[in-house]
Amino acid sequence: MVTSFVLKVASRCNLNCSYCYMYNLGDKTYLKQPKFMSMDTIRIFAQKLSRYGTENSLKSFQIVFHGGEPLLYPKEFYRESIKIFRELLNNSYFDFVIQTNGVGLDEEWYDLFNELNIRVGISMDGPKEYHDKYRVFHNGKGSYDDVQQAIELGLNKGMHGVLSVVNLNITPIELYQEFKNLNIPSFNLLLPDGHFDKLPDDTIKEKVNTSGYTPYADWLIELFEIWKSDSKRPDMRFFKTLIQLIVGEEVGDQMIGLKKNGVAVLETNGNLEVADSIRACYEGITRNEINIHTHEIDAVLEDPLFDIYINSHQMVNEKCLNCPIYEICGGGFLLNRYSNENGFDNPTIYCHDMIKLVTHIQNDLIDSLPADVCKEMQLSKVSYLEIVEELENKTSFTIHENIKDKLLAYSLV
Ligand code: SF4
Structure with missing residues (x-):
């Protein structure tokens, strides 16, 4: 069952990260999307979520505000959206999350998210030298200083954690030290997006999945050893989930384990689709005709790509x-x-x-x-x-x- 919904509330971003699946890995269909999700789409989605919850006896949902960059939307949008969810699904439990690049995340934003009970996750790539190479504004300027400021502020404002994409050019100790210096309580790592015909930078095509070529494992093992030997280590979801799986717990997500992927993406125009990073396969692969304005939530289960994704x-x-x-x-x-x-x-x-x-x-x-x-x-x-x-x-x-x-x-x- 789908219980987690990623709401693409803004289809554009104030950054232009070089590896971004939304804009720089082969799919330009975002250009046809409205820049922002309308309040009408939120309301219809909440109505249909209420019906879907009742029909499937579901009372607990995760709603992730995502983009593009979700902070491009004015604060009032969040106040109004949460009000709609709480009014229309007053018997449900919600885990509200926002995943942001941190640019412009100031005290007022944190206060609002605390008031609305929205957990804040920030994307960051590590030390300034590296972060500023990849996570850049459209004029090429790095975003590190803005993000570091947002993280520092968030330490006393309930920031949930930091998400990073593994970059083999950063040594594990440099990355770890950066996060320790920033006092980050929790971080998670993602392997870079990519596939056999569009491999991540720094990957040698001829060697992929040949014996002895394990650059990401070598890097992660080094990080694991550093993390393990730190008595005051931050929470690290990727390693924690791997350990839980190894000891036989039924955990996991879209990356690892055997659990089904209960995640659907709601596009700014109301389309319901699979995880948006799948767009990096080829232009338009995730697009379908299922829209929240004309379909019930269950309809997404009929999408053949969604069927593969969820299973x-x-x-x-x-x-x-x-x-x-x-x-x-x-x-x-x-x-x-x-x-x-x-x-x-x-x-x-x-x-x-x-x-x-x-x-x-x-x-x-x-x-x-x-x-x-x-x-x-x-x-x-x-x-x-x-x-x-x-x-x-x-x-x-x-x-x-x-x-x-x-x-x-x-x-x-
Ligand atoms: S389950 Fe994972 S490690 Fe095993 S063959 Fe498949 S991809 Fe490789």
């Missing part, structure tokens, strides 16, 4: 079905599996990185836990090379033809 950890390439760490990796994020040749029928571009990272953390956990606890949790040592070899040879599970056809349907050849 993306079940609809996986055959190699993943046979992979010893499938329950942890889940085949990776849908975008990262894409190729023009095979559509979504590939393991993720980060396959070898995931194997190396997971084996490292699992072995590390085993070393730090008492033997009887490991036995009880059925944890045993694993080897990166053995898993890679096993992947080449194991064919115990075969992919259902119907699922394969669905994944291949997005091939461009």
